[in-house]
Amino acid sequence: MVERLALTEKAKALIKELSSxxxxxxFYQAGGCCEGTQPQCFEKGGFYPRMNDAMIGLAEGYEFWIDRDLFEYWKFSHFTLDVLDGFGPGGFSLESSLGKTFKVHYRLFTEEELKELSPIKRME
Incomplete structure (x- = not known):
């Protein structure tokens, strides 16, 4: 199976710090403007995915959800979760208080990868 989500070492370290x-x-990646342009990290239960939103994988064991409309646009893309220094738009995400912001890098799946994609989970 080809995973839809990967993490940089910086993202793994920040997730470990936040979870401690x-x-x-x-995590939730919305499809709108402002906060929707980057993934948001919440305490579990601090945000509720909408019906038909897609969970594309786990970030160090924690669910990574994507807005249903955004997923339709990006469903042929691999997501790599990374971290940048600086204050992201809005500041609702947990890492904001640490002067960090999560960012996703995208790339298209290859033809071979598309045949082996891991399944997604939909919010019902």
């Missing part, structure tokens, strides 16, 4: 402070986490 906040407990279980979750």
């Amino acid at each position: 402070t906040h407990g279980d986490l979750m």
Whole structure:
């Protein structure tokens, strides 16, 4: 199976730091403007995915959800979760208080990868 989500070492380290402070986490990538342009990290249960949103994988064991409309646009793309220094738009995500912001890098899947994609989970 080809995973839809990967993490940089910087993202893994920040997730570990956030989870030690906040407990279980979750990620949500919205499809709108401002905060929707980057993934948001919340305490688990701090945000509720909408019906038919897609969970594309786990970020260090924590669910990574994508807005249903955004997923339709990006469903042929691989996501790599990374971290940048600086304050992201909005500041609702947990890492904002640390002067960090999560970012996703995208690339298209190859023809071979498309045949082996891991399944997604939909919010019902």
